[in-house]
Amino acid sequence: MDFTASTAGLASAAADVARLLPTRVVDPVIAGLVLRATGSGVELAGNDRERAVSLSRAATVHDEGAVLVPARPFAETLRGLDEPQVRVVVEGSRLAVRTGRGRFALPLLDLHSHPGVPALPPLAGRITARVLASAVVPVAGAASKEDALPVFTGVHVQGAGSRLELIATDRYRMAYSSLPWSGGELDVLVPASLLAEVVRQPGAGDEVSLHADDDRLALAWRGGSVSTALLAAPFPDDRARKLLEATIDSTVLVEADALAGAVRRAVPYAGPHGAVTLQVDDGEVRVRGSDPQAGESEESIKATVDGNRLTKSFQARYLSDALKAFSGRRVELRIQDGLRSTVLTAQAGDDGVELTYLVVPLRTVS
């Protein structure tokens, strides 16, 4: 194998493969990166049996071939190079990365022991990368980061009829998005952190195809694909969807970024529980914090209010996450009675993505 390629392009692909595969695998073959040069360019790939990644880059191929090398030093070497072009060539038992005055020689691992990249499962449908990302990123952010309860680390993706629906919850907040779908049936629980990473891989305008079977979901686009094992846990759909049916006590329409700014400024006063209070008033929302050491804060944000005047307390970071999902837009807060969730929604954008975010209020002494 022998090829010349753009250092930046090759470096970004190697970094993505190294990042999308977990960092600590005992078996160096499974932690390795497959590099394959063919007439049309080079493919960088990895498969740790949970996840499989394949990314393509343009290259001038002098000699075709395929090798397996340690992923991390290969990625770090490319990242550190100053030269715009790099030569990559097999020399004996080494893969040499060559620059004008330097040679970086990686050991060749046993390519035949590597599982390779599995074929894509059957096609379920297609969607523009930008649209998919705008639905996936806020929903994936509402999933739990703790592996103790796997079902809460996943995004439930369901395609049925003309809509694709995504839902995730960590039990303290829940996010739901719905977008136009012309594909077939789909019902999978996907690791949220991987899904959020993967939707950033293709170009914004690229078309992404979704592929699924009973065991895997794959996303593929021009020049790349990622597949992941599904989470094998029953998502509590009925309970989740029931939460979406709000009995509204008060509706507040407000600029999401203005409210997010006020919440951020109340954080130094959010106290030991990180709590901020929203007081719905005539034509405004007052954002308040109170802490025995730091003191008190109050800031008012203009709002269109419909319904009862009331007061709710929230975890500041959950409220901030929810508002961030609506950045640049007006958001509607549908506030329910007692300890029932507050529902955040906005008008669907031009891309047809509808987003609903639920935040559970804090129990307060009032």
Add this chain to the structure above:
Amino acid sequence: MDFTASTAGLASAAADVARLLPTRVVDPVIAGLVLRATGSGVELAGNDRERAVSLSRAATVHDEGAVLVPARPFAETLRGLDEPQVRVVVEGSRLAVRTGRGRFALPLLDLHSHPGVPALPPLAGRITARVLASAVVPVAGAASKEDALPVFTGVHVQGAGSRLELIATDRYRMAYSSLPWSGGELDVLVPASLLAEVVRQPGAGDEVSLHADDDRLALAWRGGSVSTALLAAPFPDDRARKLLEATIDSTVLVEADALAGAVRRAVPYAGPHGAVTLQVDDGEVRVRGSDPQAGESEESIKATVDGNRLTKSFQARYLSDALKAFSGRRVELRIQDGLRSTVLTAQAGDDGVELTYLVVPLRTVS
């Protein structure tokens, strides 16, 4: 007290006071920030008995006065504000930070229990901030970050005759700088981390005055001052200075940034001990790494070589730190026999600052 000031100016001063005082003090009074408004502006100050800080900012003072408030929420509140101007006013038992639609009210702490900012010790001499920083920053970086042996966390500052000398070592490397001095006698051991922070406070062209007595060192400039308790430990001067007298085996003149780049690129191959090898050859230095998993690297850098051809291994991070201190310049490596330190030096700059950096080589099997 009542004044209006630039939010950015006040926020930077409050952040600096909060940062220069340690984060965890049990006594809220000692952790507090003194805010004093007089005809000429506002002073922000703190004193945790180890360190004292005072910074001045312009303000339109409507009503003079002084208060003590919690430093951290005050700094965080100012940092989060969008408005260019902010009003700060005492209202009952609170200091209110007021914006168009917000009010942030900090409790007033007992100003009379606060030690205040002590008077500056006697003047020892003056120096331009930029010149002082170029001598202090690399030397302070060679000090230890571990408090177990306090003497190695300090910079020994000595003024005598026409030179001010700074020296620090963590026992694996040592940095020494010398700069023109027209002040008096000075002999103090100063916490390195604080010294490195403080020299960034004044403007580059500002004149800094150094003040010292047996207990404290203070730096003062237009609009601010910081003082610190000295480290009470005898610095091993004799041994340190003996190390500066090198018996040179080989001299290598090289662009510091080119060599630093090659060392950085060898890091993925630096192995479990983080070691890189310099091989001095005809008209070049070869930078090499070797690791059982990652493979081998070799890169050659043009150099002017005088003396024996030889090979030395170093901790990559120590060598990188040393080369960074000479960034943008040609550096001379004076390599000594065996396990004696390699000495890095460069021509003194226009500012008259001379810098010498010693790195102890690694014991290697060769």
